[in-house]
Amino acid sequence: MAKRLVPLLNRVLVERIVPPSKTATGILLPEKSAKLNSGKVVAVGPGTRDKEGQFIPATVKEGDTVLLPEYGGTEVKLGDKEYQLYRDEDILGTLHD
Amino acid sequence: MAKRLVPLLNRVLVERIVPPSKTATGILLPEKSAKLNSGKVVAVGPGTRDKEGQFIPATVKEGDTVLLPEYGGTEVKLGDKEYQLYRDEDILGTLHD
Amino acid sequence: MAKRLVPLLNRVLVERIVPPSKTATGILLPEKSAKLNSGKVVAVGPGTRDKEGQFIPATVKEGDTVLLPEYGGTEVKLGDKEYQLYRDEDILGTLHD
Amino acid sequence: MAKRLVPLLNRVLVERIVPPSKTATGILLPEKSAKLNSGKVVAVGPGTRDKEGQFIPATVKEGDTVLLPEYGGTEVKLGDKEYQLYRDEDILGTLHD
Amino acid sequence: MAKRLVPLLNRVLVERIVPPSKTATGILLPEKSAKLNSGKVVAVGPGTRDKEGQFIPATVKEGDTVLLPEYGGTEVKLGDKEYQLYRDEDILGTLHD
């Protein structure tokens, strides 16, 4: 059975969103439009620590759809699924419909 | 449909201004004069965080016309449009008529 | 007889978990699934020190199962057993069933 | 029409002073004496920000004649004129008659 | 006569423990088991200084058996004996029976 990961500090566990290669109505999408590097936040650590050791919470939360940087992130495999760990400050933004 | 991006921390989403290659009266502009690297601010994150985790707002705001540095910035494609993400402190200044 | 190591500052002594190469029911596991880099926390130092020299405790504790970074860590041999020392902030997260 | 630039943070917009290649009385100056790298301050940003986000004003002000470092500075073209942007802390000093 | 060294700041003077190449009962030890890099603390400086110049004492004390990092340390010869100077924060842990 897959283990559950609780990230430490301000690390954020992200499941990358694989963009559909066709639209809902079946039109093939050119390669370019598939390029948005986004993911779903699966788990968030307690945050960075201030000088007294108190936690400053991360800026993203579980369930957020986030825009990821092109480089960086640590690959993590839990059970059959692949995830990526990012530092909260490296996540570029949240995506909304 | 294009997603909307809410930048994190002090990131600023900018739509680059493509300079007209002719003046309004139709005179072709030499290449040099087109070189000003400017953009329109589309979205601004909540700001950097101080040592207690409070946000210090960015110095630019939505709608500002800004002078961009020659290098840096992260390309982001939302729907059909291309944008660039900058850190607030890397934006050189605001442009006014 | 093996010596006991008490780590200094926020160092964490970890015994790496060697993943089984077969499942409990005897099925051979492909190499990929064995790749999770995890360990058991054996000992934890008193923590980092703030500006007055007070200790800020580490975020992991003895007995935790932790996800380790791919690089880093210092090999330590105590008696016949091999361990690794990590800084608390370099440990990626804790693993739970 | 040329845009007006309001620098951000402690950036300083400078118009470089082109030294005369002749004295007022028409004597040609040797190349060496023309070498002082100076400029006129055209616009100054609000300053750097302290830890609470308050601005600490720059040390130079509009109208100052300043001594510029040999390297550094960002070229900016506004209309027909060329300017340079410096960080306040990189300006070497102010020049007085 | 050998001079006595009082380390400055958080420097720690260590006498390396040369592991016996035989056990007490005379069995030759293979090279590997001799590899633990440990030493005895001979002298400890007053500690690092905080922003007001007050000393924050080191975490090790005279007489401690310590685990040393593989690299680093400064060789010091006092009289006939060789010692090594380490910064307190570079010492990995204390060893106990």
Added chain:
Amino acid sequence: MAKRLVPLLNRVLVERIVPPSKTATGILLPEKSAKLNSGKVVAVGPGTRDKEGQFIPATVKEGDTVLLPEYGGTEVKLGDKEYQLYRDEDILGTLHD
């Protein structure tokens, strides 16, 4: 006419002392003894700034004879004279008879 330079921050304007190649009594000095790299402080900036923007004055003052580091410093020509600008913290010490 030569301009007067008022250094910014903790910059120090120094006029280098050219050592005599003969003693007062006419004895030629060997090259080595001429090597002390010293100068006269001509002007001192208001100092570095603390976190609130207040100036912390420099440690040298106008008229001091100072020992200069072998490397560093920025050459400045004011009128016919050559000077050098140093950061206060890079000046090694003051020289006294």
Added chain:
Amino acid sequence: MAKRLVPLLNRVLVERIVPPSKTATGILLPEKSAKLNSGKVVAVGPGTRDKEGQFIPATVKEGDTVLLPEYGGTEVKLGDKEYQLYRDEDILGTLHD
């Protein structure tokens, strides 16, 4: 006449101790035993400065016999004598009989 140097900040002026190549009783010392890199403190600056500009005194004082690092230090010649300038934090320790 030789100038007197008053070091700035936490710089320490040291006169290196040239180890005797013979013992008092005339026995030639092998090269190794001469290797201790020590010196006599001749002058000490007022110390480093805290954030308000107050001086934090150096940890060594005039007359101390100090153990010097193998590298670093700035050679200074005052009159006929050669000295070395070190930062207080780079001096390894004080030597006592």
